[in-house]
Amino acid sequence: MRANFFLSLIITAAALVLSDAPLAENAPDTPKKPVATEYHGVTVEDPYQWLETDDDSQVKAWSDAQNQQTRKYLDSFPDRTGIEKQLQEWYAKTSPSYFSLVSRPGILFAMKFQPPKQQPLLVTLASADDLKSEKVVLDPNVLDTKGTTAIDWFVPSFEGKYVAMSLSKGGSEDGTLHFYETATGEALPDTIAHVQYPTAGGSAAWNADGTGVYYTRFPRKGERPDADLNFYQQIYFHKLGTPDTKDTYSIGKDFPRIAEITLAGSRNGKYIVATVANGDGGDFAHYLLGPDQSWKQITQFSDQIKLARLGRDNALYLLSRADAPHGKILRLPLDVPELKNAAEIV
Structure with missing residues (x-):
């Protein structure tokens, strides 16, 4: 039975490869907009560089049209539904896994990956040996039923009462900092946009009494040219219960454009270390x-x-x-x- 299924899977995959001509013929038009760029004295012309601007309305329309065409094509195969169902069943049988463990007095925070859920969730445990004590702090799959919201990273306060976490949508890794009460999973009203981005990542560290956090902040619109809004990472301080417009600058104005900052606090919260990478060069x-x-x-x-x-x-x-x-x-x-x-x- 399983051998027959795999044979069907192989035949379908082969069909996808051998019958791509109609898909190419019916593909949405991709205009050429040549742009010449000089690299180390060599001029390179790229007619499709305009597609790299993923927030442009024309690029979004082109991507949507491509996705629709591909979806229509894949859905036309008669074996696709059966293959999808079988793969989902196998995937769902995968045992849950835990990672990114962080301990606080009397409580253990962990990310949990539990197929078939799209995104890992944040849970707490009384100890690593007591899985029955598990409580969910935030399940992004409930927050976003489409499964497109992810937890980038999280940092519990030193006593474990609160947890700060960066959430991003659609694979953008453009994280907004949110705050949750550990015991109830209730969200606090505080949010801080653009604390995380693929150019430099993001980080946060709580102060000793859990009343606020130091966090990585990218420039806001108008603070720097648009080309630099995802660079020049700095550190700011946010006091819980206040709007982010009241946040105060802490350090980073003299850091390099490509600085990548990681924050870590001591166990008593009295000290915080900021590690500043000079890009990806290893310094x-x-x-x-x-x-x-x-x-x-x-x-x-x-x-x-x-x-x-x-x-x-x-x-x-x-x-x-x-x-x-x-x-x-x-x-x-x-x-x-x-x-x-x-x-x-x-």
Whole structure:
């Protein structure tokens, strides 16, 4: 029975390949709009570069027409319905999986992938050994029944009462920061747009008492030219219960255009480390926010510090490649946060 089904699947796939001529003949027209661009002294002409502007109304209309034509073509195959049904049944039998675990006192946060749901959901557990204690904080498949809304990332407050999470739609990864109460799953009214984007990602870290978050922010319309609105990432602070127009600048005006910022807080919330990548080149700078609410630069791009992690012993641990091609581990006390005070431990 299953062998016959696979034979049918292979025949259908072959039919898709061999009978693509009618699809091509009936495909919507794709206008050529030549654009010449010079790369390293070589001029390259691209007649379809206009299709890269995915928010343009003409590009959207072209994409919709292509999708409709393809959908009509695929739906015309008599075996498609049976194949879809069988694949859905097999997919639904896949065991759920958990990932991106984050612990807080007495509670464990985790992303859960549970086929046939389109998107992973955020849940809490009493412990990793007690799956029956699972509670859903947010299921984006309920929030958006089309399955096009995804959780980009989440950060619980230090006591676990609230959780901040970036949500994006339609695979855009253009994330808006939302806030939820852990125990009830109720959404707070606060939202902050454009905290996450594929050009640099996004991040957030709570303050010690859970009354607000430091978060990555991209420029707003009018703050920079349109070509730079998905670059020049900075860090701002948001106090819960206030509009994002009241958010305050924290650091980042001097960061590179292609800066990619990751935030991480200590377990007691007194310190926050900002790791600033200089694009994808592998160079990093690190900044420390202490109890005095002022940022201090710990490392520069030239220092060859590749990782920085806050320990539980009032110290910052650093992975250094300086004069150490295989790496070395440094320990830097937080009460004297200057790289010259770091001691090599491995």
